[in-house]
Amino acid sequence: xxxxxNPAAEPAPVIDVQGDGRWMSQHNRFVQECxxxxxxxxxxxxxxxxxxxxxxxxxxxxxxxxALNFGIGGDTTxxxxxxxxxxxxxxxxxxxxxxxxxxxxxxxxxxxxAGGILAIAQLVLSRLPRSKIIVLGLLPRGExxxxxxxxxxAVNNLLRxxxxxxxxxxxxxxxxxxxxxxxxxxxxxxxxxxxLTASAYRTxxxxxxELLLQMLEEMPQERRASLV
Amino acid sequence: MxxxxxxxxxxSPCQDIQGDGRWMSLHNRFVSDSxxxxxxxxxxxxxxxxxxxxxxxxxxxxxxxxALNFGVGGDATQHVLWRLVNGELxxxxxxxxxxxxxxxxxxxxxxxxxxxxxxxxxxxxxxxPHAHTLVLGLLPRGKxxxxxxxxxxSVNALVQAEVASLSHxxxxxxxxxxxxxxxxxxxxxxxxxxxxPSDVDNRSFTC
Numbered sequence: 001x002x003x004x005x006n007p008a009a010e011p012a013p014v015i016d017v018q019g020d021g022r023w024m025s026q027h028n029r030f031v032q033e034c035x036x037x038x039x040x041x042x043x044x045x046x047x048x049x050x051x052x053x054x055x056x057x058x059x060x061x062x063x064x065x066x067a068l069n070f071g072i073g074g075d076t077t078x079x080x081x082x083x084x085x086x087x088x089x090x091x092x093x094x095x096x097x098x099x100x101x102x103x104x105x106x107x108x109x110x111x112x113x114a115g116g117i118l119a120i121a122q123l124v125l126s127r128l129p130r131s132k133i134i135v136l137g138l139l140p141r142g143e144x145x146x147x148x149x150x151x152x153x154a155v156n157n158l159l160r161x162x163x164x165x166x167x168x169x170x171x172x173x174x175x176x177x178x179x180x181x182x183x184x185x186x187x188x189x190x191x192x193x194x195x196l197t198a199s200a201y202r203t204x205x206x207x208x209x210e211l212l213l214q215m216l217e218e219m220p221q222e223r224r225a226s227l228v
Numbered sequence: 229m230x231x232x233x234x235x236x237x238x239x240s241p242c243q244d245i246q247g248d249g250r251w252m253s254l255h256n257r258f259v260s261d262s263x264x265x266x267x268x269x270x271x272x273x274x275x276x277x278x279x280x281x282x283x284x285x286x287x288x289x290x291x292x293x294x295a296l297n298f299g300v301g302g303d304a305t306q307h308v309l310w311r312l313v314n315g316e317l318x319x320x321x322x323x324x325x326x327x328x329x330x331x332x333x334x335x336x337x338x339x340x341x342x343x344x345x346x347x348x349x350x351x352x353x354x355x356x357p358h359a360h361t362l363v364l365g366l367l368p369r370g371k372x373x374x375x376x377x378x379x380x381x382s383v384n385a386l387v388q389a390e391v392a393s394l395s396h397x398x399x400x401x402x403x404x405x406x407x408x409x410x411x412x413x414x415x416x417x418x419x420x421x422x423x424x425p426s427d428v429d430n431r432s433f434t435c
């Protein structure tokens with residue numbers, strides 16, 4: 001599905017409807033961080049990514065990996081695509097990019113959302129040919145079974161099938177433990193049945209951290225190579 | 229200003245546009261929470277209240293006060309009003325209600341937002357005649373000076389004036405100095421420069 005056919009793969013900034021220009025402020029800050037920092041890991045996405053940095057687990061587990069966090073709450077695949085095309089991949093060479101976005105694409109079908117995520121992965125690989133990518137599956141949401149859970153699961157199934165074809169891209173689904181046998185999600189895991197609590201982030205971070213360590217260890221550091 | 233004229237003071241539930249019913253799930257949970265618990269302090273409002281519950285500062289400072297948290301991200305005054313009119317105050321008798329809402333009232337004037345906040349204060353007083361309400365001032369938002377900062381400052385001035393004569397209400401200015409001398413707000417103080425005060429600055433909100 002080309003960008004012309006898929007609205008979820010069309011880069012688009014967030015329009016400042018509220019009047020305080022916060023989205024652009026954040027984007028500009030991230031572009032500046034690309035000039036100042038040398039991350040080994042780049043996290044990019046929506047509030048799933050952004051909120052992670054507010055909890056202790058970020059400092060304990062991901063900061064030590066020299067990670068940058070470019071998450072913005074509310075972002076769709078279109079917004080992330082725009083940000084990455086407009087400076088947020090400049091001047092940095094992260095060895096791994098962690099991508100988590102798609103749950104806010106309310107106007108798009110599961111096919112379109114998966115296509116949008118693929119488009120982002122393709123963009124990253126073209127700009128950072130030596131990087132690897134981890135794509136996190138969309139989490140279930142809502143207290144009880146509902147159409148968005150089905151949609152997010154459908155996106156995940158599409159990603160599972162199509163991402164490996166891109167090359168150094170791994171898909172992981174960390175949402176398995178959140179839906180109980182009665183179909184309910186607990187507010188102890190998602191305080192508003194969408195966003196994760198501190199303890200839920202700890203749970204998913206274990207898997208993510210292990211995979212990151214594995215990937216970082218597999219790759220020769222660029223710095224070492226340049227000294228030879 | 230009558231309730232009919234002021235959308236910010238007309239109780240309205242949030243419409244489930246996204247399709248997962250989360251707003252109503254939260255409301256229902258708050259109602260059932262209120263049947264089982266006996267809080268001395270009730271926090272009610274938008275994401276600024278809701279997020280407070282997720283950080284260490286809640287366990288350290290507010291849990292020991294037997295506090296309940298009825299914050300819902302994105303709520304404007306009319307949504308909080310609806311929730312309080314529809315069960316969230318029916319089974320509890322807190323001594324203090326902490327109210328923090330208004331920054332999400334997009335499209336409303338400062339007068340309308342103040343009217344919405346006053347409507348909430350009146351409902352609280354009707355349902356909990358012995359409770360004291362602590363209204364928290366709206367925070368500045370956005371990286372640089374902008375119309376929303378002016379709007380929020382106007383709301384604060386209006387509310388402060390209206391509650392001055394009410395013995396059961398107090399107003400508290402929550403801004404410890406977020407705005408720097410060049411007019412900017414640092415992202416370390418506010419992620420997204422509005423609705424997610426970073427963990428560090430949750431500690432400065434100790435009433």
